[in-house]
Amino acid sequence: MINTIIFDFGDVFINLEKEASIEAFKNLGLDGPNEDLLAHNDLFEKGKITELQFIETFQKYIPNASIEEIRKAWNASIGDFPLHRLEFLQMLSSNYRLFLLTNTDAIHINRFEHKVGMSFYSDFYRCFEKVYYSYEMGMRKPDPEIFNTLIRKHDLSPKRTLFVDDKKSNTDIAEYLGLQVWNLKVGEEDVVQLFEQKHLPF
Incomplete structure (x- = not known):
């Protein structure tokens, strides 16, 4: 029986508007992401480069855009x-061990916290035994080690963990490692349908 649930964040709890960010960058003169930007995003989400180094990567392609304009476009998502x-989530937290595991960066987390306010994000974080951000861990999903780190640190039983x-x-990597998984389909499913989708006992 499932006793632990590890949740992603973006498009599971908070809605992401990726097209809005792409559009905002287009308005600054950037015609979509490229391999260099994607590689630096990967590094930024692993905490391997600073916020300024990440923003400066954009400035190579849109030199007339200010740091604040780039940050705003990045946060449009x-x-x-x-x-x-x-x-x-608050209801779940009294019946399951809950963890948050998300690929993200400091810019996005600061924006999230500012947008929802301290009361809301405090209530959100309080639901979890531990919140894991990729940029603090130095690795990101789907690296198997990020899952194994949680399993080891918190003595989780993969077969009892969703x-x-x-x-x-x-979810493919997590399933390979023995965890139960739900690959939530954005726009078709909502996390609040957890019991319908996974038939979990409450």
């Missing part, structure tokens, strides 16, 4: 966080 998902993520590459 941070959407709303529906209250019903927080309430659902991992919820919207990216199949992440």
Whole structure:
């Protein structure tokens, strides 16, 4: 029986508006992401480069854009966080061990916290035994070691642990490592349907 749930963050709890960010960068003169930017995003999400180094990568391609304009365009992807998902999580937290495991960066987390306010994000974080951000861990999903780190640190039983993520590459690795998984389909499913989708006992 499942006793632990590891959740992704983006598009599971908070809605992401990736197209809004792409559009904002287009307005600054950047015609979509490229291999260099994607590689630096990977490094930034692993905490291997600083915020300034990450922003300067964009400035190579849009030299007339200011640091603040780039930061704003990058954060355009941070959407709303529906209250019903927080309430659902609060209900879960009294019955399961909960963890948050997300590929993210300091810019996005600062934006999220500023957008929802201290009361909301405090209530959110309080639901979890531990919150794991990739940029603090030095690794990101789907690296198997990121899952093994949680399993070891918290003495989790993979077969009694459910991992919820919207990216199949992440749930595939977790499943390979023996975890139960739900590859949530964004736009079709909502995390509050957890019991319907996974038939978990409450």
